Amino acid sequence: MAAKRRQFGRVRKLPSGRYQARYVGPDGLLRPAPETFRTKKDADDWLADKQTEMRRGDWHDPDAGKVLFGSYATAWIKERELTTTTRQLYGSLLRQHLEPDFGAVNVAEISPPLVRRWRADKLAAGTGATTVAKAYALLRAIMGTAVADQMIRRNPCTIKGASVVHTPERPTATVQEVYDLADAIQPRYRALVLMAGFLGLRWGELIGLHRRDIDLDQGAVRVRRAVAELFNGQREIKAPKSAAGKRTVSIPAAIVPDIRDHLKRYAEPGADGLVFVGAKGATPRRNHFNGLWRKACEDAGIKGLHFHDLRHTGNTLAASTGASTRELMARMGHSTARAALIYQHASAERDRLIAEAVSGLVDKGLKKSRAKKKQDRKPKGHAGDTQG
Structure with missing residues (x-):
């Protein structure tokens, strides 16, 4: 009886005694298996798997992944809609840690074992855990696009939690500490410290404020832009880092006089005038301000507090008023997929109540501190005064 003719693919025995399997792919090209097989059955089984992939529409061009990662990753960054700072960060991570x-x-040759070994070597060499996590996250994103492009079947970045940046919990300044720092810093930055601490605005948002963004009659600040400092020292005026970042934040009444005084003494004139400028009239730079900040912390006797920690202070104070998660996300400009849908629904009136409650906490904190200082200044009697 004649042998049954194969309907899919071909198998032939090589002079070495091993078997080679070939098939015609959906693209019309003859595709050999990437390796030979010990038995004819092994070759037949491989062909059967390929036929099943084609029937399911799950077939991938085995040559599609034969692209150098370096050129693919460079194009990946170039094609993305990214802020300038993010583009520079990705470029730096690619050049220094991935390429x-x-x-x-x-x-196609980047495998899970290769990725695991790369990560372990990076950490063992002393590269910071945060940097490694960011580089791994970038690698995973690029390889995820390669999966979508049908260059590879699965993402080789499979290390659970490897892209999570673990940062220690930052300290929270008390109301009195915020005022101590405001008193210790150069006077032209007093209002900046208070607004960071009690409104929770970011550095770039504060530096990007114009006079027209502050409405003291309504007690509100409109955040519409931010100043980003790039790696090369240049600065970029851009929209806030997320859609949620573009918002109106109510001002606690307790600091309105300080802001009013600042606008009168230090801000540029005109509606488009910058609210915060340096002593020479230029937009403040973070590195220069950090020096002033460290000196203020030293003079105030406060250790380990970064300027950005004041944002955490404002968030903590607002949360202590009983504000809901939605209201806090709206006030602080939090950016998550979930927050992007709900932050718009926070009530402006409720935000005003939050600001008033924060103002009450500020007043209470100051009164308590003043009472303590007054008590400490009282002269204490001597033991001999009570003897007859």
Whole structure:
């Protein structure tokens, strides 16, 4: 009886005694298996798997992933809609941490063991855990696009939690500490410290404020832009880092006089005038301000507090008023997929109540501190005064 003719693919025995399997792919090209097989049955089984993939529409071009990771990753960054700072960060991570190990490797050849070994070597070499996590997250995102492009079947970045940046909990300044720092800093930055501490605005948002953004009659600040300092020292005026960042924040009444005084003494004139400028009339730079901040912390006797920690202070105070998660996200400009849908619904009136409650906490904190200082100044009697 004649042998049954194969309907899919071909198998032939090589002079070595091993078997080679080939098939015609959906693209019309003859595709050999990437390896030979010990038995004819093994070759038949491989062909059966390929036929099943084609029937399911799950077939991938085995040559599609034969692209160097370095060129693919460079194009990946170039094609993305990114802020200038994020584009610079990704470029730095690619050049310093990914290209040296993966740049000359084909995308299809990057395997889970290779990724695990790269990560372990990075950490063992002393690269910071935060930097490694960011580099891993970038690698995973790029390889995820390669999956979507049908260059590879699965993402080789499979390390659970490897892209999570673990940062220690930052300290929270008390109301009195915020005022102590405001008193210790150069006077032209007093209002900046108070607004960071009690409104929770970011550095770039504060530096980007114009006079027209502050309405003291309504007690509100409109955040519409931010100043970003790039790696090369240049600065970029841009929208806030997320859609949620563009918002109106109510001002606690307790600091309105300080802001009013600042606008009168230090801000540029005109509606478009900058609210915060340096002593020479230029937009403040973070590095220069950090020096002033460290000196203010030293003079106030406060250790380990970063300027950005004041934002955490404002958030903590607002949360202590009983504000809901939605209201806090709206006030602080939090950006998550969930918050993007709900922050718009926070009530402006409720935000005003939050500001009033924060103002009450500020007044209470100051009164308590003043009472303590007054008590400490009282002269204490001597033991001999009570003897007859």
